[in-house]
Amino acid sequence: MLSIKNLHANVEDKNIIKGLSLEVKPGEVHAIMGPNGSGKSTFGYVLSGRDGYEVTDGEVVFDEKNILELEADERAKEGLFLAFQYPVEIPGVSNMEFLKASIDATRAHQGKEPYDAVAFMKLAREKCKAVNLDQDFLKRGVNEGFSGGEKKRNEIMQMMLLEPKLCILDETDSGLDIDALQVVADGVNACRNSDRSFIVVTHYQRLLDYIVPDYVHVLSDGKIIKSGGKELAHELEEKGYSWINQL
Ligand code: ADP
Ligand code: MG
Numbered sequence: 324m325l326s327i328k329n330l331h332a333n334v335e336d337k338n339i340i341k342g343l344s345l346e347v348k349p350g351e352v353h354a355i356m357g358p359n360g361s362g363k364s365t366f367g368y369v370l371s372g373r374d375g376y377e378v379t380d381g382e383v384v385f386d387e388k389n390i391l392e393l394e395a396d397e398r399a400k401e402g403l404f405l406a407f408q409y410p411v412e413i414p415g416v417s418n419m420e421f422l423k424a425s426i427d428a429t430r431a432h433q434g435k436e437p438y439d440a441v442a443f444m445k446l447a448r449e450k451c452k453a454v455n456l457d458q459d460f461l462k463r464g465v466n467e468g469f470s471g472g473e474k475k476r477n478e479i480m481q482m483m484l485l486e487p488k489l490c491i492l493d494e495t496d497s498g499l500d501i502d503a504l505q506v507v508a509d510g511v512n513a514c515r516n517s518d519r520s521f522i523v524v525t526h527y528q529r530l531l532d533y534i535v536p537d538y539v540h541v542l543s544d545g546k547i548i549k550s551g552g553k554e555l556a557h558e559l560e561e562k563g564y565s566w567i568n569q570l
């Protein structure tokens with residue numbers, strides 16, 4: 324599904340990703356861990372095609388397509404979803420309008436008709452319930468005045484509606500309370516299936532107690548320096564990252 328070979332990428336002319344390779348098969352969950360500043364968030368942004376992130380070498384093939392040639396919105400339509408990427412507020416655009424527009428754009432790309440407004444409303448209400456968000460959130464401006472936890476719930480709802488093939492979650496350094504963490508994990512677990520893959524970026528082992536990964540990779544200075552199974556996350560929690568650097 325995703326094949327990354329020897330990826331090098333710059334931010335602001337500074338080389339941050341320095342030869343990263345990763346293979347993700349359908350249905351797999353890969354956790355990317357690593358110390359602060361190792362390039363985890365940058366990696367997610369590079370995959371999503373965010374402006375200002377320049378790939379200087381290597382290849383990224385997603386679903387047999389070279390996605391490095393595609394713009395961010397085209398990658399999203401191909402089924403790539405970067406969660407927690409919209410911290411921006413969009414006042415005046417309701418969450419419902421925003422969700423329907425993004426989903427209809429994906430459907431159009433797949434040759435499908437836009438959602439019927441009533442059917443979409445029903446579906447969106449169901450998903451609100453699934454992530455424990457009040458239905459009023461659908462009427463509010465995108466992220467306008469949402470708390471950190473509410474933003475994450477909203478993103479999970481968006482993920483459930485978009486049904487992407489590959490989801491990249493960047494658990495940012497900002498702490499989630501235990502309830503929000505549980506909602507994120509339950510949402511991800513509910514979306515797991517044999518076709519859909521996840522890359523979960525986190526530097527806390529805690530999240531991986533709830534979202535149990537198939538593989539754990541340690542990113543250090545823009546490269547994966549160690550890979551293993553879920554037990555690697557526990558080992559890191561116990562021994563810290565310096566242990567790996569000394570190998
Ligand atoms: P992580 O998510 O692992 O904590 P980041 O990907 O956020 O790490 O950052 C990796 C490195 O890239 C850091 O040294 C950071 O300062 C640098 N970096 C990230 N974004 C920018 C930017 N926009 N301009 C300059 N340097 C950046
Ligand atoms: Mg950071």
Ligand code: MG
Nearest residue numbers: 363364495496
């Ligand atoms: Mg980060």
